[in-house]
Amino acid sequence: xxxxxxxxxxxxxxxxxxAAIFSVIEGALKVLLVRIGSGPYAGKWAxxxxxxxxxxxxxxxxxxxxxxKAGVDxxxxxxxxxxxxxxxxIRGRSVSVAYFALVNSDRRLPSTIEYYSDxxxxxxxxxxxxxxxxxxxxxxxxxxxRNKLGYSNIAYGLLHKEFTLTELQTxxxxxxxxxxxxxxxxxxxxxxxxxxxxxxxxxxGQSRPARLYSFSERKPKMVDxx
Amino acid sequence: xxxxxxxxxxxxxxxxxxAAIFSVIEGALKVLLVRIGSGPYAGKWAxxxxxxxxxxxxxxxxxxxxxxKAGVDxxxxxxxxxxxxxxxxIRGRSVSVAYFALVNSDRRLPSTIEYYSDxxxxxxxxxxxxxxxxxxxxxxxxxxxRNKLGYSNIAYGLLHKEFTLTELQTxxxxxxxxxxxxxxxxxxxxxxxxxxxxxxxxxxGQSRPARLYSFSERKPKMVDxx
DNA sequence: TTACTAAGTGTATTATACACACTATATAAA
DNA sequence: TTTATATAGTGTGTATAATACACTTAGTAA
Numbered sequence: 001x002x003x004x005x006x007x008x009x010x011x012x013x014x015x016x017x018x019a020a021i022f023s024v025i026e027g028a029l030k031v032l033l034v035r036i037g038s039g040p041y042a043g044k045w046a047x048x049x050x051x052x053x054x055x056x057x058x059x060x061x062x063x064x065x066x067x068x069k070a071g072v073d074x075x076x077x078x079x080x081x082x083x084x085x086x087x088x089x090i091r092g093r094s095v096s097v098a099y100f101a102l103v104n105s106d107r108r109l110p111s112t113i114e115y116y117s118d119x120x121x122x123x124x125x126x127x128x129x130x131x132x133x134x135x136x137x138x139x140x141x142x143x144x145x146r147n148k149l150g151y152s153n154i155a156y157g158l159l160h161k162e163f164t165l166t167e168l169q170t171x172x173x174x175x176x177x178x179x180x181x182x183x184x185x186x187x188x189x190x191x192x193x194x195x196x197x198x199x200x201x202x203x204x205g206q207s208r209p210a211r212l213y214s215f216s217e218r219k220p221k222m223v224d225x226x
Numbered sequence: 227x228x229x230x231x232x233x234x235x236x237x238x239x240x241x242x243x244x245a246a247i248f249s250v251i252e253g254a255l256k257v258l259l260v261r262i263g264s265g266p267y268a269g270k271w272a273x274x275x276x277x278x279x280x281x282x283x284x285x286x287x288x289x290x291x292x293x294x295k296a297g298v299d300x301x302x303x304x305x306x307x308x309x310x311x312x313x314x315x316i317r318g319r320s321v322s323v324a325y326f327a328l329v330n331s332d333r334r335l336p337s338t339i340e341y342y343s344d345x346x347x348x349x350x351x352x353x354x355x356x357x358x359x360x361x362x363x364x365x366x367x368x369x370x371x372r373n374k375l376g377y378s379n380i381a382y383g384l385l386h387k388e389f390t391l392t393e394l395q396t397x398x399x400x401x402x403x404x405x406x407x408x409x410x411x412x413x414x415x416x417x418x419x420x421x422x423x424x425x426x427x428x429x430x431g432q433s434r435p436a437r438l439y440s441f442s443e444r445k446p447k448m449v450d451x452x
Numbered sequence: 453t454t455a456c457t458a459a460g461t462g463t464a465t466t467a468t469a470c471a472c473a474c475t476a477t478a479t480a481a482a
Numbered sequence: 483t484t485t486a487t488a489t490a491g492t493g494t495g496t497a498t499a500a501t502a503c504a505c506t507t508a509g510t511a512a
Contacts, residue, residue: 095284181502187462209509210459
């Protein structure tokens, strides 16, 4: 914050928020993309985003964008990084505060959505070419997700209220990109009481039924998971 | 990034960068503060900062502010967090991208500085009341510093080119706020080859002289230090 | 009753973290 | 020149955590 105004200073910089919304769906880590409907980027895929309004905080702007432009509410959300390269938008100078969000796989997406011509989940290993610097935002988001999985309980944002330990382990494996040992994983998870038994059983065809668990806390919390 | 303009949308939000510059001086973790010279916040202490210009990236703005308003160049610098509360500045809506910087203790500060009426290092445990949300920024900065000390080599930003292992350990102790075991600390530091011997000796009065070391790399690098 | 599928469980080995105290080398003072 | 003083420098044993690894269990379907 400065107290003097410079020639060439701020108010012509547009301030946006963009959201990298991740989910584990059909065995893959996916990110939610929208197709831009008009303007010089029409037809290109991008992260859902929007300009920050003068009467809302950054966090509020991110929540609003998630709700209006991706149809998701009440999900795990945290600030990721501010991207401010001079040439990131050919329409003029802009700065984007990127957010990082997690949703579980059974959340239904709206089939059509305000402002965009299409909306879809994309496998993060098979992304189309993205508009702006959004490929970089996705990359930073994945890095954050991988790191945080190891020292926090954010996985709760990706799973349903109740889940089996195998499902939990699979989420970890997909995001980290490598397999984990079943016994060591379960030992660790139980040691740190990340989850508690739901007291229910899920039958799943011709195999032994699995116990269901839920997260002991569904608020962000630091724990040494791996 | 969005492609449509909203009523009430961006360009009246001023975009600033503010820098939390830390150093370990005289046995304490200090942060560089400046005194605001005019306007409604005149006389208050704050972090050095300034508005982002339309022709510079966020990182460039941070570097410029550090140089112009704190007189420091070529130091460790990384983005910390974007602060965007609606009421953070009584003069009107603003968003600040905060940066985190480290300098070593023998860097001379300019005695007077552009835009501000005073400049000084303050012990982070004895801060005056700060303008805006700068107290929060300092808090987040200290947290980042403590965390990063454990898994990166950023301490190089706080030490001279050559230093003794005792000096290095002292920097860690001051920032972490607790003592470390000398033998375990040195063992760890050597195991991960964080530093290399400079091949010199520093005599220091009536005691055994100490070997001098330097960091093996002076670029940010991930290493398990503690 | 047999075959199939995924769930669930324990132990031994290795690596890492931690606790802990004395010796070495210089200067300064007696 | 001897002694005191101050900080540098070093190793080992113990406890804890991380890893590697394979069989039994409980259900469904043929």
